[in-house]
Amino acid sequence: MKTILTPLLLSSLLIGLTGCKEPTIDEGIQPFSVPTSVDADGGNWRTIVLKSATDVTVPQPLPITSDVYKTELSAIKNGLLASTPEQNTAVNYWTVGGVLRWNQIARQLVAKYNVPPGYDYATGQVSPADVANPYAGAPYAARIYALLSIAQYDALVVAWRAKYQYNRPSLERQGVVARVPILDVPSYPSEDAAIAEASCQMLAYLFPNEVNWLKAKATEHKQSRLWAGASVPSDIKAGEDIAGTLTPKLIERARNDRFAASTDPANTWQTALVKAPYNQKWKSLELPERPPILPLAGNVKTWYDSTAIFRALPVAPPATTSAEFQQALSEVRDLSDTRTREQWRIANYWENGPNTYLLSGLWNFLAEDLIRQAGQNELRTARTYALLNRAMQDATTATWRAQYTYFVPRPAQLDPAIKTATTMLNTPSYVADRATVSTAAATVLAYLFPDDATRLNAQAAEASLSGLYSGTQYRFDNQAGAAWGSLIGQLAVTGAKADGAR
Amino acid sequence: MLNGNAYFCITSADFMRLLTYFTTAFLLTLTHQTHAQGLAPGILDGFMKGQRKASLAILASQETYSTYYVNTTETKNPNLGTVTTQALTVVGTYGLGYDLDLIISAPYIRTQASAGYFPKQEGLQDVSGTLRWEAFDYKLGKTRLSWLFAAGYSMPMQEYVSDALVRLGHGSRNLDGRTMLHYKAGPFFLTGQYGYIRRGQVTLDHVVNNYDPSQLNPNSGMKVNVPDVTELIIRTGIVTTRASVDVWGQQQTPRTEGTNIGPGIPFPTNGVGFTRVGTTAWLRLFGKVGITATASTTLSGRNTGKSTRINGGLVLGL
Structure with a gap:
């Protein structure tokens, strides 16, 4: 009798194992934040x-x-x-x-x-x-x-x-x-x-x-x-x-912010591509090829001083024939050939590609913890997000302006042996939006949360490099993007200093 | 070994599950490997090794697909081409007792796509250990019917890339429980087995950033659940001391809905299932040295490649 019981018990254990449903994704539990100030002014x-x-x-x-x-x-x-x-x-x-x-x-x-x-x-x-x-x-x-x-x-x-x-x-x-x-x-x-x-x-x-x-x-x-x-x-x-x-x-x-026209229904981007002040032209690397993503999004009305932003449009990167460019390209190739797990992780962390809340969404997510730790009340939280998100939208607009001014090819267009850790985006390469947007975001947040400035700047630096680790950007894409993002972030900080909140 | 999922249901089954976890942990564990790229069910059959007998198999396999299933719909992707996966697996089996075997396996895998920009992935995948216990042995005239149980555990040997279409494996730690009925009449045998594979959570490289209707608040961090699967295997053939040949069918079914392959969707949360059929042959060359070969193909699937696989190897009795 005992010998029969054992297998029966084991069978019921097995069935027991199947008795639990699990959700696809777990949700965290958030603490109540206790604001530290009422901001009566x-x-x-x-x-x-x-x-x-x-x-x-x-x-x-x-x-x-x-x-x-x-x-x-x-x-x-x-x-x-x-x-x-x-x-x-x-x-x-x-x-x-x-x-x-x-x-x-x-x-x-x-x-x-x-x-x-x-x-x-x-x-x-x-x-x-x-x-x-x-x-x-x-x-x-x-x-x-x-x-x-x-x-x-x-x-x-x-x-x-x-x-x-x-x-x-x-x-x-x-x-x-x-x-x-x-x-x-x-x-x-x-x-x-x-x-x-x-x-x-x-x-x-x-x-x-x-x-x-x-x-x-x-x-x-x-x-x-x-x-x-x-x-x-x-x-x-x-x-x-x-x-x-x-x-x-x-x-x-x-x-009236010109975003509706950014899909470029008249396909003016093709003319812009031909006239682009760069020696080699971007082409879609997808099979089959498809039109670029929102080619006129660089014309969207900015929140901060558009003259200051577009005056800082980076100059064209070195021509593809130059030794400097070839060096940048071979750096991408070398990284693609020898990519470490850590580099893969960084590329993946900052990707936030199609069907996600995107990079600007990630920075909104990251700001959440800072806001909670600082105990910001509703008004101050809204100010943090309004500063952050205006800077990020302007940085995105700036990125698009540069991409569809120069139409610089992605590294894999010139060296098909380059493999990417993340999705190859269907946009030109220069400048890197991960660098522009992240640097602008970190600049704003570092001003609002000075205790976290070191960490935020490190995150922005990592985000800026991530495209290189992905194999989707050259180092000069990241550098130009980061410099521009920093300028846009500073415009936001200047605005923040004068908005009446301390 | 208890993972966070335990918090999500409080049923009488919980106690049972706890007991299972404990038993398994106590036995020091180990599993039949269960990932898509591993071996066919060849590893876990109904034949006991025998006390203090051991064998070592070294198997090489190649699996290819150019069609894959998004949910259950077949698709091809010009940005992927054909995916080829090669594996070298070492499998050791040892009879701890006349009714208890320990089976350990470890694969080294290389997988790459012929088109597009997905990088090749290469490295050690999941080590697995399984205890197989022949709990009951009935004699029915000249035939025998045995009832077996197996419990196993598998875990990645390194933190490989699991969140990509071209990847080494699920990246999860898995508990595996199964039961088998094994019938043998002369050279003829028939084995049926049913198993449940509980997959632990996987930590993604990024914060969960995709849309999930069931997700009230998007602060779920970087951990995701991997759908558990049930597995049914039927296998029949002829076996002698010199050779064996058999055919088998294997069906894995995700137990929870999971997600489907799509941009932005973490691969580990996909519900993966398949129905495969295959044939395996073994031939003793001389002494305790034999060779084995398997061919299999996928009939239907869910979020996996419609693959065909061949593998061959050397089996040494020790």
Whole structure:
């Protein structure tokens, strides 16, 4: 009997082994951030698209002694006693930070829609995939993050101004025991409602297919603050109204930023290629060949001084016939032949290619930890992202301008034996966007988080080199990109020094 | 050995799984290798080695594909061409007892594509160790039916590139549990086996940056789960003391949905499965020296190459 039991037990162990489902990707658990400052002067900070915070009028709230307010307040107090698990989940989710959460949502959507048209084996043609997006590429992503961050920042400056103008006391100061830590600022208007609506409306413009999903998120965000005991409905309503006035102005700016034309429907890039001031011309290395990614994205309107940016357009790299160029090419070849695992890792870490949230998304991700460690409040978080993302969008625009001015061939075009650790991007080589964008990003972040400056600069240096390790860029692509990125980052820092925030 | 996945379900099966982990860890472990580039099921058959008997096999294989499956749809990629994978594998088998064998294998692999820019990958892949136990042996007239169990563990011998179309392996550490029914009547034999391969997490070179509908917040860091697979193998043939020949079918099925090959999708999270058929022959040359050869082909698959493979090698009894 015993001998039969043993195999039976083992069989059940085997079946037991199969009894667990696993998700594809694990999610981390985020701590609540406890802001270190309320930034009471935030209403005076310089806005970006609005001329100033006074551009949007926030009506005077009812006094807290009014019956209407008292009813609102007691409803919130009663609500706190009857919470559901779903409400708790929502409260905890949004307490991590409205700006951070909407930034994460944007990254998810960028990754979802950053799908370039693909090669279809069935037809042998380059054809759109199910969700193919003709705008997919780095300029697409960088613009989305910038527009979102600016909407959030301007909305919050307006909200902060009204908060300290009307000084409606926070609920906690009126005896409400909130479910989560709440920033001790006047409650009217709700900063969360301003963030939720501004983000939702901005992203709905950028991702029209996601309107319903975004609206559901925004509703949950706003309600979570009622459930948490942070705001009353009239606070929320005033926050929503700020976004309602602000976002159309920002969408107007987005409509006229020349991004829509960046796909170059008239194929003017072919003429530009012929006239390019470089001795050998880029060609698509894909099989079959396809047109480049957003060839006119170098014309997109910049956030910082465009004259200063484009005056710094790097000169053409050494001609392919020069000894200098041949040396640069053979360096790429040598690295491709002897690539170490560590070099592969670096190339891969910074790639963020098609179907991902892209390099600008990675820097948004990296900034998250810095923001949390520094305990930045919503307003300051929005400022960090608005500075970072404007600099990155401009750096991306600059990169594209250089790429479609010179049309420098990728290393593998001249030496087909070069193998790449990452996807060969269908754009010209000079300058390297990983260098321009990362250096600009690190310059901004190092200014905002001086304690981390050394590490950030090291990251930017690694990111700049990563294209060389990939086998997709020459060293001079990286150097020219990094120098230009540094200049753009400095423009952003200069702006940051004068925007009223300390 | 417990990996993070254990947190994601609290079922009665957990206790069982724990027990399995423990048992396996205690036995010091080891697996039938299970990766796409490894050997055919040749390694784990129903034939016990016998107490204090050992054998050493050195096998060379070549596998090629120019068509691969994205999910289950066949595709070709002009930017990839034909992928050729060559492997040299050493397999040692030792009879710890009349009913208990230890099998260890270690492959060295080289894989490369004929077109495009994917670099060649070369190096040591996963070492695996398996304990095979003949738990039960029934005599049915002149025939025998035995019931076997095997538990194994495999892990990469080095941190090779696993997040690429042209890669050495999954990069995960795996636990493998399986059971076998082995029937032998004279020279004829029939073996059926069913196994479950639990794959541990893989750390990517980059932060997870792709879209996953189930992913509420994108701060999942660099670790991803690799879908577990179940495996079914049926094998039949004729075996004598001088030679053997058999045919087999092997089916691996991902147990969780996983992802499908696509730009931006980490390769380790893909749900990989296949149905392969093959034939294996063995011939004793002289004394304890024999040669073996296998040919196999892929009938259907999921996120893997539609490959054909041949392998040959030397088997030494020790």
